[in-house]
Amino acid sequence: MKLRPLLLTLAVLVPAAGAVWWLQRPAPPAQAADARLGQRVADPASLTSATRVRLKALGKTAELARTDEGRWTIAVSDKTPALPADASRLTRLAADLVSPKVERLVTENPGRLATLELDSTEIAFLDATGKTLLELDLGKNADGGGRFLRYGSEPKAYLARLNASIDADATNWRDTALIALKSDEIASLAFAFPGAAPVVISRPDAKTGWTSPATPAGQQVKTGSITTQLTNLTGLRYTQVAPALDPGVIAARVLTRDVTLTTFDGRTVKLTLGRAPEVPKPAKPAPTPPADGSTPPPEPAEPPAPPRPVYAEVTDSKPDALLAAAAKTHAFEIGEWIHSGLPATAADLFEPVPAPPAPASTEKPATPPPAAAPISVTTEPVSVTTEPMTAPPAPSP
Numbered sequence: 001m002k003l004r005p006l007l008l009t010l011a012v013l014v015p016a017a018g019a020v021w022w023l024q025r026p027a028p029p030a031q032a033a034d035a036r037l038g039q040r041v042a043d044p045a046s047l048t049s050a051t052r053v054r055l056k057a058l059g060k061t062a063e064l065a066r067t068d069e070g071r072w073t074i075a076v077s078d079k080t081p082a083l084p085a086d087a088s089r090l091t092r093l094a095a096d097l098v099s100p101k102v103e104r105l106v107t108e109n110p111g112r113l114a115t116l117e118l119d120s121t122e123i124a125f126l127d128a129t130g131k132t133l134l135e136l137d138l139g140k141n142a143d144g145g146g147r148f149l150r151y152g153s154e155p156k157a158y159l160a161r162l163n164a165s166i167d168a169d170a171t172n173w174r175d176t177a178l179i180a181l182k183s184d185e186i187a188s189l190a191f192a193f194p195g196a197a198p199v200v201i202s203r204p205d206a207k208t209g210w211t212s213p214a215t216p217a218g219q220q221v222k223t224g225s226i227t228t229q230l231t232n233l234t235g236l237r238y239t240q241v242a243p244a245l246d247p248g249v250i251a252a253r254v255l256t257r258d259v260t261l262t263t264f265d266g267r268t269v270k271l272t273l274g275r276a277p278e279v280p281k282p283a284k285p286a287p288t289p290p291a292d293g294s295t296p297p298p299e300p301a302e303p304p305a306p307p308r309p310v311y312a313e314v315t316d317s318k319p320d321a322l323l324a325a326a327a328k329t330h331a332f333e334i335g336e337w338i339h340s341g342l343p344a345t346a347a348d349l350f351e352p353v354p355a356p357p358a359p360a361s362t363e364k365p366a367t368p369p370p371a372a373a374p375i376s377v378t379t380e381p382v383s384v385t386t387e388p389m390t391a392p393p394a395p396s397p
Contacts, residue, residue: 034105041149041160042097046133050125053090057121057168064090064173073322074170080241081326084175096164106148106157116140116148116157121166138166178314178323178332181234185263189229191343192258199346201226219350225343232341233259233271236312238332249331251276252311257342270315273339276308310339
């Protein structure tokens with residue numbers, strides 16, 4: 001057998017066999033697409049059934065809890081009582097999580113995952129049994145837009161056009177309204193003054209002016225002052241809470257001012273605003289001039305007076321259960337300007353009745369005399385003739 005023809009035959013058959021195998025090879029098993037791709041970042045049904053929300057960011061943690069009545073609160077801590085939460089903020093956060101969709105799987109590489117800052121921010125929604133309904137770790141923003149995220153402890157990172165801003169400061173989640181009334185609902189206000197009878201300002205309906213049985217003669221209720229008080233008091237909010245046994249709270253109860261609001265449907269809200277009395281400054285002795293007659297050194301600046309916060313106590317005929325429970329152990333601090341803006345005396349609630357406008361005269365105005373004709377003065381030129389002077393004759397001898 002000749003070797004050369006055999007090699008030529010193999011050179012033809014081997015490539016042909018390889019081509020047949022390539023064309024008839026079995027298809028590779030199809031990789032299942034990731035189930036999260038194209039889905040919403042959060043399932044609306046899961047968020048609806050949540051009763052607890054935990055937020056972590058910038059080293060802070062905030063927890064919200066839903067009561068059996070469906071009201072969201074700030075979870076109790078060792079420093080603050082349970083307080084109403086701003087449910088509108090939670091609604092916006094849920095909408096930010098539900099709206100975008102997962103666009104793509106970024107990586108499953110542990111080394112790459114470590115570069116996406118996925119441990120900086122966390123959101124968790126849980127149900128009443130403590131089961132986690134949604135847990136998201138949010139990473140940094142992608143250069144091309146969107147944000148990296150991870151579901152719980154899954155070794156995967158995804159990208160979504162997520163614009164949620166996570167605030168883990170519990171104080172920022174409070175609903176700080178102490179009362180929520182509208183000015184048009186108020187039928188009367190009663191102001192208490194130290195050492196004097198309360199002054200009641202009232203009206204029969206929201207379109208009628210204010211009156212008071214205590215109005216002095218020749219005066220009327222100062223409507224602008226009442227409008228200011230309604231603006232300040234019907235939307236009263238607190239800024240901080242302090243333990244009821246705090247020395248500052250106890251000092252604020254020494255001097256209080258009371259205002260009672262009554263609505264047209266009979267609801268009464270009494271506000272007791274307290275502020276610690278101002279401590280008088282001790283009299284300074286007269287400076288002694290230096291014995292050498294030099295200029296005395298300037299006196300050191302006085303230290304600023306300690307703050308005197310204002311605390312509000314609310315007694316409502318339709319009380320808020322959460323606020324009423326919190327008030328048993330804590331006091332609500334309000335803006336100092338609310339207290340300073342109260343009328344100092346009853347006289348501040350009234351003003352003189354404006355004088356009526358002078359009646360218009362019915363007499364016809366007198367006809368003015370005709371204007372005198374202008375006097376014309378004609379100046380004629382005066383001619384002056386100058387004759388030459390003749391010398392007198394000489395006297396005869």
